[in-house]
Amino acid sequence: MYDRSVRDQTLALVAQGRSLHSVSKQTGISRFAIRSWQTRIEPLSRTTECPRCERVPRPPEAATAYAYLLGLYLGDGCLSRQPQRRGFALRIACADAWPGLIVACREAVKAVRPTNSVCIIQREGCVMVTSYSHHWPCLFPQHGPGKKHERPIVLEAWQQQIVDAHPWEFLRGLIHSDGCRITNWTTRKVGGERKRYEYPRYFFTNMSADIIRLYTDTLDAVGVEWKPARQSRKAENISVARKSSVALMDQHIGPKY
Numbered sequence: 001m002y003d004r005s006v007r008d009q010t011l012a013l014v015a016q017g018r019s020l021h022s023v024s025k026q027t028g029i030s031r032f033a034i035r036s037w038q039t040r041i042e043p044l045s046r047t048t049e050c051p052r053c054e055r056v057p058r059p060p061e062a063a064t065a066y067a068y069l070l071g072l073y074l075g076d077g078c079l080s081r082q083p084q085r086r087g088f089a090l091r092i093a094c095a096d097a098w099p100g101l102i103v104a105c106r107e108a109v110k111a112v113r114p115t116n117s118v119c120i121i122q123r124e125g126c127v128m129v130t131s132y133s134h135h136w137p138c139l140f141p142q143h144g145p146g147k148k149h150e151r152p153i154v155l156e157a158w159q160q161q162i163v164d165a166h167p168w169e170f171l172r173g174l175i176h177s178d179g180c181r182i183t184n185w186t187t188r189k190v191g192g193e194r195k196r197y198e199y200p201r202y203f204f205t206n207m208s209a210d211i212i213r214l215y216t217d218t219l220d221a222v223g224v225e226w227k228p229a230r231q232s233r234k235a236e237n238i239s240v241a242r243k244s245s246v247a248l249m250d251q252h253i254g255p256k257y
Helices: 004-016 022-026 031-040 063-076 101-113 157-165 169-176 209-221 243-252
Strands: 077-082 087-095 119-123 126-133 179-190 193-206 237-240
Touching: 004 031, 004 119, 004 126, 022 031, 022 101, 022 237, 063 087, 063 101, 063 169, 077 243, 087 101, 087 119, 101 126, 101 169, 157 169, 157 243, 169 179, 169 193, 169 209, 169 243, 193 209, 193 243, 209 237, 237 243
Parallel strands: none
Antiparallel strands: 077 087, 087 126, 119 126, 179 193, 193 237
């Protein structure tokens, strides 16, 4: 008997378009078993609870985890329909360089959908934290055709209420996906001698004007001063450099790990 995580990881390989033969050869699991999972595994989750599908819709109970996951999704996440499973896959890209981020992302996904398993799919230089459910579009109604920066991204009222209640978790998710904390340096002449000064700075870069607005509106709400920085390609770059604001960001977010 194989546990659910093994089945999820195996079906994720099939979902990449690979043949049952190649997946069977890699995993050591028979093609018959994999084929049976394709038809049987999805009904196991059809009765899972979804707060947005109830007669009176309500927000997720794990509001703190959801605020963080929403930030990750808007930055480096996507939903894709899985015809074999008659459901959706939530995928969040996390760089291999930040193992703590991968763990935090998995924990947030599991907290928001505790009855659904979470698996890791390795890619070059990153992993895709992946979870399958019929209900991911209910929880992320920003899902739609095309790239995020090519369509409107607007939070629903219940999502905005969560962001208002947990702004730092939302900002943390955005920074962990499309942001960074770096150390800048400059030189100044002091007493005729040129000295080097270093100072920390936060950047957030995204091609969606709507996502940038969500980020800056939330910065305003928590009292962080920001300004546009030099644009990169078609993306807009937001900088937080004032000492007091960086200290506030460090207190609640800090560098990736």
